[in-house]
Amino acid sequence: MANALLINSVEEFEQALPIIRAAQEEYATFTQEQVDTICEKAAMAVSKMRIPLAKMACEETGYGIVVDKVTKNQYASEHMWNYMRHAKTCGIIEENRAFGTKRVASPKGVIAAVTPTTNPTSTTIFKMLVALKTRNAIILSPHPHAVKCSIAAAKIIRDAAIEAGLPEHVISWIGTPSLEISDILMKKVDLIMATGGAGMVHAAYSSGTPAIGVGPGNCNVVIDETADLRMAVESIIHSKTFDNGMICATEQHITVLSSVYDEVKALLKDARCYFLNDEEAAKVAKVFYNPKNHGVNPPAVGQTAVRLAEMAGIQVPYDSKVLIYESNDTSHENPWANEKLTTLLGMFKADTLDEAFDICAKLVYEGGAGHSAALYIDPTEEKKIDRFAEKMKAGRILINTPTAFGGIGDLYNFDIAPSLTLGPGSVGHSAYMGNTNFEQLLDIKVVANRKENMLWLQLPKKVYHKTGCTPVALREMKHVYDFKRAFIITDANLYQMGACDAILNQLHDLGIETAEFFDIQVDPQIQDAMKGLPKMHEFEPDVIIAVGGGSAIDTAKIMWIMYEHPEEAFLDMATIFLDIRKRVRFFPQMGEKAKLVCIPTTAGTGSECTPFTIISDANTGMKWPLVGYEMMPEMAIIDAENMMALPPRATQASGYDVLTHAVEAYVSTFATEYTDGFCRDATTMVFNYLPRAYRSAFKGAKADPVAREKMADASCLAGIGFANAFLGINHSLSHKIGGWFHIPHGTANALLFPYVCRFNAQKHPYHMGTFSQYKYPQAFERYVQLGELIGVKGATDEETFENWIKAAEQLKKDVDIPETICDWLVEAHPEKKAKAWEADFLAAVDQMSEWAFHDACTGCNPVYPTIEELKACYLRAFYGNDKFIEKFGDVLAVAVTLPLDTHAAYPMGLSAEIGVDKVGGFI
DSSP: OOOOOOOSSHHHHHHHHHHHHHHHHHHTTOOHHHHHHHHHHHHHHHHHTHHHHHHHHHHHHOOSOHHHHHHHHHHHHHHHHHHHTTOOOSEEEEEETTTTEEEEEOOOOEEEEEOOSSSHHHHHHHHHHHHHHTTOEEEEEOOTTSHHHHHHHHHHHHHHHHHTTOOTTSEEEOSSOOHHHHHHHHHHSSEEEEESOHHHHHHHHTSSSOEEEEOOOOEEEEEOTTSOHHHHHHHHHHHHTGGGGOSTTSEEEEEEEHHHHHHHHHHHHHTTEEEOOHHHHHHHHHHHEETTTTEEOGGGTTOOHHHHHHHHTOOOOTTOOEEEEEOSOOSTTSGGGSOOOSSEEEEEEESSHHHHHHHHHHHHHHHHTEEEEEEEOOTTOHHHHHHHHHHOOEEEEEESSOHHHHHHSSSSOSSSOOOSOEEETGGGTOSOEEEOOSOOOSOOOEEEEOOOOOOOOOOOSEEEESTTOHHHHHHHHHHTSOOOEEEEEOOHHHHHHTTTHHHHHHHHHTTOEEEEEOOOOSSOBHHHHHHHHHHHHHHOOSEEEEEESHHHHHHHHHHHHHHHOTTOOHHHHTOOOSSTTSOSSOOOOOOSSOEEEEEESSSSOOGGGSSEEEEEOTTTOOEEEEEOGGGOOSEEEEOGGGGTTOOHHHHHHHHHHHHHHHHHHHHSTTOOHHHHHHHHHHHHHHHHHHHHHHHTTSTTOOOOHHHHHHHHHHHHHHHHHHHHHOOOHHHHHHHHHHHHHOOOHHHHHHHHHHHHHHHHTOSSOSSBOOOTTOOSOOHHHHHHHHHHHTTOOOSSHHHHHHHHHHHHHHHHHHTTOOSSHHHHHHHHOTTSOHHHHHHHHHHHHHHHHHHHHHSTTGGGOSBOOOHHHHHHHHHHHHHOHHHHHHHHOTTOOGGGTSOOOTTOSSOGGGTTTOOHHHHTTOO
16 A cells, blocks of 8 residues: 655645645546445445544543544444435536436545544544545645544545555645644645634635635524423433534533423433532633633533533532533623533523524524524424524524434434534635535525434244244245255254254155255354355255254355355444444345245244344454344244254243343334334243243253243244344343353343343433434333333332342243353353453453444444443443442442543543442443
């Protein structure tokens, strides 16, 4: 890979610019197909590095939260590329033969990308991808305090793009920013994209070069008396705490109608907001406010509420999420009426909606003209919304929407371009109003009402169920599908036990040729699938039949993909996504060569009805969940006759896996009325029938065909539930610890289950899951519903929840699953003592926690976790609650055993006072 041009001085810039222009002129000749290939490779490459880049940004700037910067990096690559992927940007992009018109796209030339210290890597990613899509050259001018992380992001994109065919030197950067270089850069390029402070943006517009700039945001939020007040408060706090409030569209103050003011204030307090008195507010203002420019003091940017209080020398509750000051002074001289870029809010009261609109308009215009404003209101009040839109001098007018997410687009409304450069238009002294993308032409006002995402219910085309249904279903292989060649995939034990004999015999009687592959481990690996592929390609089946538990079905799905699409890369398919419909990497279409039929022999994974497969890599030890609806089988045959001989260990593990599937899908941010019924029925079936099925599995025990059939049905129902509502961190955690310590998947789920329930049941977590249907934290209420469903209702909801946890623990005892991870390891490997296992676990837990955060299941969890919170779940599950407290003390600082992310949810500065229960997120 060629080295980037060295630009550390004015002289070096003058020498480099002709080379950059020549590279851009060559790139301007590229076709749309060439450009899109380069863009996709670049987006995928930088998406895969989102965690290291987030860490670099936090370490270098000292601002924000690692996991939120991970999300921003993913958003800048995933959502931006998804938005642009089908757009035409090369040559003739539109032709109207009826009117005889054509529109032809040409690049601007060389772009200067000025990036901020608040969002250094994500803004770099965004601007690089926009430039690549439009065939422009781009020179990155990073903020002096974010040079390393910004250049690291640019280098990842540059290297991947050059490997995909990009001419060298289309992407370059300034390694040592200075005023002299910035001045000549802005004067010599063709377009400036400027994101940062007001002084820098003013310099861009004063350069004489066309510029698209973003000044300060000073978003005010009006809460009307008709609003869903709980949703409004939780949305505001969700937004304000994201990356500790550094996105420019984030709420800076709220204006509340007097008729609901006290109720809103109570909800804010309940959501862990602290209201400052006059003396405290004055001290905090000295920390964050610079009266010379009405701006923010850099040390206060992106800090937690507790850290800001500490800097101001005041005491606030350890778990405060936002500091709020009530004021009636809307002047520009009031610190609390200005942009804050941290976890602070001003709060104003208005007697009428018109008065509230006046306050909002004044604050937005004086402190963030053209940027963003928001209104929480009954969405049917369209006339009021229209009045608000006309009055506000703002490019983003957001209705019932958390502004940090709504402002950047494509998360809570899907007709706003995803962007990290939010133009304020002429009112904000910018060339463009709107979310900057590849086609800025006009100042456009956007009124964005909060909308719910499209949902779905997908399952196999046919699901046969009832004991003894296998022969009936197999007849369709010939009489309906006319299959001729069936490839059977199973594991060695089942094959040697003759579990496939009846299936093979019937297929032969139907005139269908067969071949078998059974070299599969209990914990399947990608290498297993690779071993069977040559035989599959040689046999050329038109149907693949998976017979077995999750190992066989998961391996079959991987082999199916590789059979139909041998060009596909495994790690590309495992790319994580925030939204399955907007992922960087899509699965190929399946079923052109062969259909997949699944016949489960365990009541657990539900894989026969899901778009999931779990596979390990023997080279790295990583266990990867792959998700794609293209992997949905054609047919599932749920026949308890195939499960009667399931041994006790497999019964207990797979059975608890069913419960975890059902419960995680029920509390998922993607849960709907369409999935809830499947999950509820599966949950009650497990509690009623798993102990019976387990007892019947022992030698000499009386068979219990009813329990076996009910567990088979429960497994399938839970599978359909989580196929459409997805899972959460219980599975993220179990995937990693299962791969590392070889704990059976269902058992790992059971060992973690009570602690994950407690973590998710927080009524006011620091971060809730981000999905437009998910209006406020509700996992606690959903666990209570399940507790009532299984018959453990208490006198209060809190008592019902505790009874739910006790019932889950009792179910573990009923099927002989140990209480803790440590207990299981010692029981499974008695030759090794608990102390040795403890040392191994503590050595691995940091890496497992990061990998668990990286897992595909994490995104749909009702509480969006930090990496250290996942580690807390691991530690609790390893020691058990009592032993954990005995070992560490119930108020011992988590920082002792739980190194926090840089500027994570709670500051390191209070480590001596913060207890594990509090920082770890447990109730």
